[in-house]
Amino acid sequence: MTSSRSPRRRWLATLAWLPGQGVRRDVLIEADRDRFTSVTPEATGVPPDAERLPGLTLPGFANAHSHAFHRALRATTQADRGTFWTWRERMYAVAARLDPDSYLRLARAVYAEMALAGVSCVGEFHYLHHQPGGHPYADRNAMGRALLQAAAEAGLRITLLDACYLSGGLAEEGPLPLAGPQLRFGDGDALRWAARVTELGYDEHGMISPHAQVGAAIHSVRAVPRDQMHPVAAWARRCGAPLHAHMSEQAGENEACQAVYGVSPARLLYDEDVLGPRTTVVHATHVNADDLELLGGCQTFACLCPTTERDLGDGLAPARALAAAGCPLTLGSDSHAVVDLLEEARGVEYAERLAQRSRGHFTAETLLRAATSDGHTSLGWPDAGEIAPGARADLVTVSLDSVRTAGTATEVALEAAVFAATAVDIRDVVIAGQDVVRDGVHLLVPDVPGELSRAIRAVLG
Secondary structure (H helix, E strand, O other): OOOOOOOEEEEEEEEEEOOOOOEEEEEEEEOOOOEEEEOOOOOOOOOOOEEEEEEEEEEEEEEEEEEEHHHHHHHHHOOOOOOOHHHHHHHHHHHHOOOHHHHHHHHHHHHHHHHHOOOEEEEEEEOOOOHHOOOOOOOHHHHHHHHHHHHHOOOOOEEEEEOOOOOEEOOOEEOOOOOOHHHHHHOOOOHHHHHHHHOOOOOEEEEEEEEEEEEEEOOOOOOOOHHHHHHHHHHHHHHHEEEEEOOOOOOHHHHHHHHHHOOHHHHHHHHOOOOHHHHEEOOOOOOOOOHHHHHOOOOOOOEEOHHHHHHHHOOOHHHHHHHHHHOOOEOOOOOOOOHHHHOOOOOOHHHHHHHHOOOOOOOOHHHHHOOOHHHHOOOOOOOOOOOOOOOOOOOEEEOOOOOOOOOOHHHHHHHHHEEEEOOEEEEEEOOOOEEEEEOOEOOOOOOOOHHHHHHHHHHHH
């Protein structure tokens, strides 16, 4: 990201959500380069160079679970009924067609769509590593580097959650070999996976560049055999990197794990030393009381993706039980059925209302923490997601005079943002002190719909 602006900036937010203070009026926010330096509510004597932010200003959102190439599936997989497994076959067909250049174009457009929706940081769960047939590119991380470049060109920070993916499923006889498009995903074993990821190049803090860091992922208990999990977790600990894993998304996954290993996926991950405060389990839809005790006792994050879980018919994740057990909640757009973190946030509450047949399980503030500070922490950016001195200078301004939010009183501005606004109502986005979206226009990728259309058509043929 580049800018001709001074590295010192000031904004005057009509309303801003501040940590521990709620929504405050006339908030003077100051930054030096990529960090906030001071935050003053009810400011008087405002400097003339302060830029006005009408509406409600929030911290940048963290999209904690993304598969960028799934964006090409939007609408096509809603055209008939199918199941999760038929959806997966269509996803594999798209995966088979991508190369580093086409993936760069697609991911840049997808990340620009995220920026328009207020996302300042994405956790890209990346398993599309090699050429068709499984042959490595000359640069074994060519596909991952395409994602890093795409995020930079769209103005986002990224945690590249490089996924170990070694088997094609789990049957009663054990892990199945990779086949067809899955061959692109595999490195052979966890040690060879770690050797490839190390070639990305990163410092002692896991930073690849100022906007990017490396993380690890165990794709799932279906895709990583039990004896290969510990090396991935050990690599993540050595690097101080976040570690993510799909877990208990489908009941069939639980049944297969029980049949082969005699335990639930949560217990298997616990026994292999995968769970912990740097770990995020994604979905956790089908968990029992024992699983909840393990996850919460380890302070493992739980990433919920309500729009994808609804789209695929996964079920209703037990959000309230996960939070009560001690799991911080985060949010992801996953397959990008839509890209709207506000919709993901209210989806958590609405799913709980359907499950419990009662209202009011999560406050707007709790849901926004999942979308901001807790999401950033789960991706290895604990200094982001708050409008506070020392935090990364990310701002998202939500319009309060659209057809969805008009008439909002100050005392319910947060509720209007979470339960009424959509991504369309986001007007301005600042990431690391730089303007990325202004008046609803992406400044680095001016024609986001056009880029999406061209990239998706190229992939789908």
